[in-house]
Amino acid sequence: MPDIDNKDRPVTSVTDQEALDFHAMGRPGKLEINPTKPMATQRDLSLAYSPGVAVPVKAIAADPQTAYDYTARGNMVAVISNGTAILGLGNLGALASKPVMEGKSVLFKRFADVDSIDLEIDTENVDEFINCVRFLGPSFGGINLEDIKAPDCFVIESRLRELMDIPVFHDDQHGTAIIAAAGLINALELTGRDLKTTKLVCNGAGAAAIACVELIKAMGFAPENIILCDTKGVIYQGRTEGMNQWKSAHAAKTDARTLEEAMNGADVIFGLSQKGAFSAEMIRSMADRPIIFAMANPDPEITPEEVARIRDDAIMATGRSDYPNQVNNVLGFPYIFRGALDVRASTINDAMKIAAVKALANLAREDVPDDVVAAYQGNRPRFGPQYIIPVPFDPRLISAIPVAVAEAAIESGVARKVITDMAGYARELSARRDPIASTLASLYERVRRRPKRIVFAEAEEEQVLRAAMSYANQQLGTAILLGREDLIRATAERAGIDLNRPGLEIVNARISTRVEAYIDYLYARLQRRGYLHRDAQRLIHNDRNHFAATMVALGDADGMVTGITRNYSTALEDVRRCIDEKPGHRVxxxxxxxxxxxxxxxxxxxxxxxxxxxxxxxxxxxxxxxxxxxxxxxxxxxxxxxxxxxxxxxxxxxxxxxxxxxxxxxxxxxxxxxxxxxxxxxxxxxxxxxxxxxxxxxxxxxxxxxxxxxxxxxxxxxxxxxxxxxxxxxxLDKPVQITSMGAKDSDIVNMAAIAAYGGS
Ligand SMILES: NC(=O)C1=CN([C@@H]2O[C@H](COP(=O)(O)OP(=O)(O)OC[C@H]3O[C@@H](n4cnc5c(N)ncnc54)[C@H](OP(=O)(O)O)[C@@H]3O)[C@@H](O)[C@H]2O)C=CC1
Ligand SMILES: CC(=O)C(=O)O
Ligand SMILES: [Mg+2]
CATH class of the missing domain: 3.40.50.10750 (Isocitrate/Isopropylmalate dehydrogenase-like)
Structure with missing residues (x-):
């Protein structure tokens, strides 16, 4: 996890341009659909389509449960939105919500191997929305509602739950509530607080906030100790302005009228509202060892750096991945649906939600085994203020949470399939998850902790400049741009890249003060291999790979990346003139x-x-x-x-x-x-x-x-x-990576990170 104490800003993982390029590259968007059966021969077609397809049709008509055996339904979840509360960005419409919904779908796949499709429904009319969704049941094993504003979401979810016989789950409500409750249980434990006497303020009284408050009350939190606030201030008994029945149900008996007054002396503050909603004064006025969950996305109500400047006794969580303690529903929805689908649950009930809360809270208290340490950037986290909740890349989530959810579904009688061998099920679940995502994430994080100076040998090329900028932006270290300064600047200008940011350094081989040392080094290595002094001079002066590799050999850079402009074997020969094999190893x-x-x-x-x-x-x-x-x-x-x-x-x-x-x-x-x-x-x-x-x-x-x-x-x-x-x-004795010619900026930055990792 990033160390935020010494930094003014969190790891800025991406720029706006990078985010747009990422979504536009290759096939636009983040999803495609692939067949799971061969479609090559006439026979395949006869089986997949007419006449063969008639057989499962009749089987399903006779017994609807067989749809789980003969179609994709049992592993398919629809992510459905109308875009009325997109993250914390507000009502930007159905179409604008599509990137988030595609994102949720790929997270389903990535984290829990659940197939998922996004559906954006272009209406703000509650009845129209319900009618649109209610007839989709046969297509899916579950419905994940997303980013629908309150109070519409409450009506929509409860009506659809009545109308459909598959799980309907509003992620912003229950996903968020489950994760926040798990984090809260652990934070209370760490600060020695009792559920029954702790005072909590929740800023925001929408989908996420109401569900969080309902869940923690159901878990034993005293209702009289909770104050809810919205844009109009405290929701107190008797208030009439801006109210609805869901807010009224939680209206507090209190004299406090503003968030500021409510937060005075509070033990816990939940932010489910908007960027910047908490002031320094409010945080200062909270009780000792306050628990602050600033969960608005993408920007929290207050940042951990701002809190750290005010006080050092807080337990702090946000919805973001670049700070410790990410309280985000991504920790929940993939695994909760995994468990529900695997027992063909008809619904996701409170027992299943509470089972997920407990499983999640317990996981953070368990020792992190060796094979999971990689997901924590090589550092074994210990249950404490900086670690109250597992990270989304924790590979134990896939076995721990679905098992708990499935068991609860079976026990509470909503499972239509019973799993008897839970240990076997847990093993199967573990095999569904590939560790590469956590491996790469931990690799990047390890580099962030020990940033490295990587020389980008072909910095006059646009995609290399982009990669270097991304390397610096991601705080992986300093990107040394090797090339002629005027050309690098011209390329940067054409591409709209700002070179005046920290973490970028231009080195021009022609005017470097290190040239003589590099020539001496190279000549000493090559003089008995048929090279004259002037050959070494020429290589250092004119050849960027020799210059860059010698920089690395002599410790002026920690690693190098090249390969865009020269074929692989030529680049490797260049490098090997300057750097040997590691003793006892083979390249x-x-x-x-x-x-x-x-x-x-x-x-x-x-x-x-x-x-x-x-x-x-x-x-x-x-x-x-x-x-x-x-x-x-x-x-x-x-x-x-x-x-x-x-x-x-x-x-x-x-x-x-x-x-x-x-x-x-x-x-x-x-x-x-x-x-x-x-x-x-x-x-x-x-x-x-x-x-x-x-x-x-x-x-x-x-x-x-x-x-x-x-x-x-x-x-x-x-x-x-x-x-x-x-x-x-x-x-190789020093970390050098060679990309293929034509590599994209994302490939190059991966290779630079791998070079940096190799040097750590
Ligand atoms: N970390 C996580 O996993 C999740 C985080 N969230 C975040 O929670 C926030 C709310 O989402 P959601 O519940 O879906 O949205 P809703 O639109 O349903 O609710 C928004 C609520 O926030 C209130 N609000 C907005 N601005 C302020 C403010 N400055 N001060 C006080 N209250 C304010 C609104 O008040 P009013 O009723 O007066 O309009 C409303 O009650 C978003 O930022 C979202 O990103 C949501 C889900 C998951
Ligand atoms: C995380 C999420 O679902 C949200 O912020 O809306
Ligand atoms: Mg959401």
């Missing part, structure tokens, strides 16, 4: 292929053309080492066209020999081979070889040669829809 390239929630490391995708058996064994060790450093338990398959001796051939023998070498080396990771890719990756096919030593599908694939490695990763990328990161260079 190789490892690509990460991310496909359908699964990540595999593929090696060697960069260096060895036709590796010998000895080299293959080295490649296996280097790749396993990288996988382990990135938080995976390596299961290494040494691949060939044959499997365990059949059919035989010279290439396969070399792979077999590599396995024997690893046996002799007694390496400390799982490996086996030779085997074909389907045996390595498909559990069922692997089961045909019961003697195979891998405990599950491989996550590290050692390719028999460079061509198979390169061809397979590129095919995965182009045809299989995989995201491929890398090749990541490992085994």
């Amino acid at each position: 190789i390239g490892v690509s990460l292929a991310l496909c359908r929630g699964r990540t595999v490391f593929v090696a060697d995708t960069a260096v060895h053309d036709m590796p010998t058996a000895e080299e293959l064994a080295d490649i296996a060790e280097e790749a396993a080492g990288l996988a382990r450093r990135m938080g995976y338990q390596p299961r290494v398959a040494l691949l060939a066209y044959s499997t365990f001796g059949h059919p035989s051939g010279e290439r396969s023998e070399r792979v077999r020999e590599a396995v024997k070498i690893l046996d002799r080396r007694r390496v400390d990771f799982e490996y086996d081979g030779e085997m074909a890719a389907d045996v390595a990756l498909n559990r069922k096919v692997m089961e045909q070889y019961p003697f195979c030593r891998l405990s599950g599908p491989a996550n590290v694939l050692v390719m028999p040669a460079f061509h198979s490695a390169s061809i397979s990763t590129k095919m995965l990328q182009e045809l299989g829809g995989s995201t491929v990161i890398g090749p990541i260079l490992v085994g």
Whole structure:
């Protein structure tokens, strides 16, 4: 988690332009739909469509429950909004809400493998909205209502819950309430407070606020200790202006009329209102060890830095990911629906919500096991003021919360399917989640904690400048822009990039005071390899890769990224003239292929053309080492066209020999081979070889040669829809990463972060 004490601003993760570019790049938006069945042959079509499709139609007509077996319904949630309360931005309409709703849909998929589609309904008329949604039940396993303003949302949700026999859940109400309640329970525990005597003020009396107050009252909070405020001030008994029945239900018996008066002496303040709603004075007037949840998005009611300037005894939470203690409904809705869908629940009831609260609160109190530490940026968090709630990337959430929700659904009688083996269910849930997102997040965070100076060797190129700016913006360290200053400035101006921000530094090789030292260094290395002094001079003066790599070699930069303007092997040769292998290591390239929630490391995708058996064994060790450093338990398959001796051939023998070498080396990771890719990756096919030593599908694939490695990763990328990161260079004595030519700014900044990580 970022250390906010010494900074004026949080980690500014993105600029406005980056956010627009991100949404526009490639296929616009964040979602697409893919078939799950083959659609290649006439037979496939006959099965998927007419005539085959008639059979499940009749089965479902006879027994509606079979829709869960024959259609996507059971894993499909609709995220539905009319855009009347988009985050804390207000009523900006249905269409403008689409980026948020697409975002919620991808979070469903990313965090809990729930398929989801966004539906924006262009009406502010409550009856029209209800009528539009009520007939959609057959399509979905659940309905997640989002960003609909109060009080309409209360009417809409309760009517739809009556009308539909699937879970209807207004995320801003209950998702938020569940997370806030979990955080509150833990904050009360840490400050030694009792639920029954604690005084809470909630600013905001809309969807999120009313639900939060209802839930904490249901959990035992004394109603007389809660004061609700809205734009008109305190909601007191007898107030008439700006009221509705939901506010009236929580009207307080109090003399306080303003938020300022209400907050005087309060133990807890919930902000579910708007940016900047809390003043320094209000925070100063709160009780000792106050609990401040400023949950408005995207900007909180008060920032943690502002609070830290006023007092140092507060427990502070916001809705944002760039501060400690993120109280945001993303911790809830994916997992709550996961549990509800898995037992085919007809609703999400209070028992399920309270089970989720408890599971979440307990998780933050548990010791964080080793394999989860990566999600916490390599630092083991300990239950305390800076850690009252797990982070969204905590991989334990996927097993802890759905299990609790499913159990509660079964016990409270709303499950239409009973799970008897809960331990087995928890294991299945864990397997649904790929750790790459948390791995990359923790990698970035680790770099943020120890920022690095990375030289961007091709800074005259626009996408490199963009990447450098993003590197600096994300507070990963200083981006050193190597190139001719006039050209860099001209490119920046054309692209609308502001170079006068902190974290960017231009270095011009022609006028650098370090040139002589670099030439001496390079000449000393190359003089017995056929290079004259003037060759070294020419390389340092004219070649950005040699200059940048020498900067890194001599400690003037912590790492380097290059590759846009020169092909990979040429760039690697340039670098290797300046930097050696790490002693006892072999330089190789490892690509990460991310496909359908699964990540595999593929090696060697960069260096060895036709590796010998000895080299293959080295490649296996280097790749396993990288996988382990990135938080995976390596299961290494040494691949060939044959499997365990059949059919035989010279290439396969070399792979077999590599396995024997690893046996002799007694390496400390799982490996086996030779085997074909389907045996390595498909559990069922692997089961045909019961003697195979891998405990599950491989996550590290050692390719028999460079061509198979390169061809397979590129095919995965182009045809299989995989995201491929890398090749990541490992085994060099100093951190250098080479991107592919034509890499996008986001690829380049990933590689710069990986270089920075390698140097930490
Ligand atoms: N962290 C999280 O997970 C979540 C955070 N939120 C945040 O909570 C906020 C409210 O969302 P939601 O409940 O959906 O929206 P609603 O439109 O339903 O409610 C907004 C409420 O905030 C009140 N309000 C607005 N500005 C102020 C102010 N300056 N002082 C006091 N009250 C104010 C409104 O008062 P009035 O009734 O007088 O108009 C209204 O009661 C948003 O910022 C949203 O981002 C929401 C859901 C989840
Ligand atoms: C997080 C969320 O749902 C909101 O701010 O509206
Ligand atoms: Mg919302």
